[in-house]
Amino acid sequence: MGETLTGGCQCGAIRYRARNATDPAICHCRMCQKAAGSVFWPFLKVPLSDLEWTRGRPALYRSSEVGERGFCADCGTPLTFWHVGAETIDLSIGSLDDPALMEPIRQHWAGARMPWFTKLAGLPEVGSSASPEEILRRRPFQHPDHDTGEWPNSGNLR
Ligand SMILES: [Zn+2]
Ligand SMILES: [Zn+2]
Numbered sequence: 001m002g003e004t005l006t007g008g009c010q011c012g013a014i015r016y017r018a019r020n021a022t023d024p025a026i027c028h029c030r031m032c033q034k035a036a037g038s039v040f041w042p043f044l045k046v047p048l049s050d051l052e053w054t055r056g057r058p059a060l061y062r063s064s065e066v067g068e069r070g071f072c073a074d075c076g077t078p079l080t081f082w083h084v085g086a087e088t089i090d091l092s093i094g095s096l097d098d099p100a101l102m103e104p105i106r107q108h109w110a111g112a113r114m115p116w117f118t119k120l121a122g123l124p125e126v127g128s129s130a131s132p133e134e135i136l137r138r139r140p141f142q143h144p145d146h147d148t149g150e151w152p153n154s155g156n157l158r
Contacts, residue, residue: 005046006054007096009072009079012143013157014056016079018046018091024102028117029109035061035069036078039114042093043081044102051089054147074157097145 008015024044032041058070058079070080081090093102107113141153 005091005096005098005101006147007091008055008143009075009077009095010142011072011075011077011157012055012151012154013074014058014072014077014079015054015143015147016091017052017054019050021046021091021102023106024093024104025106025108026104027108028111028113030112031063031067032081032109033112035063035071035081036092037076039117040107041078041081042099042102042104043090044093045088045090048087048089051091 003019005018005021006016007018021044024042026040026042028040033039035041056072059073061069061071063069066084068082068084069078070082071078077095078092079095080092093099093104096102139152141151141156143151143154
């Protein structure tokens with residue numbers, strides 16, 4: 001997994017580049033649920049020295065004695081979890097430009113998993129034919145999934 005990964009927040013105020021990602025996983029713990037605004041947090045691990053912020057910096061929230069979480073102060077996208085003092089940092093898989101590259105290999109805190117988690121893949125599908133082109137027709141303001149300086153509303157960043 002030595003390839004270079006790029007990603008960033010939804011609004012584009014924060015962009016990053018990372019290398020040497022390992023251990024893609026999901027965490028079901030209650031703190032990750034809250035931090036992600038979801039029912040689990042998909043993340044991978046990179047050495048701190050292999051993470052470069054190429055635009056902006058995350059705002060930080062000290063979520064516990066041992067943890068600090070980074071997010072975009074403009075749009076709220078969860079970006080990082082850092083075990084304070086560690087030489088690695090966790091990045092949210094959803095913030096990657098290509099999240100499909102990082103298939104989780106384990107689940108943390110499975111005891112806090114939603115009781116219906118294993119049923120999700122079998123739910124009836126709505127809008128499953130939506131192509132990336134169809135989504136683009138909604139004229140999203142979010143940053144595209146590649147490094148660029150120009151995108152709709154890019155001038156509105158603080
Ligand atoms: Zn943002
Ligand atoms: Zn967690």
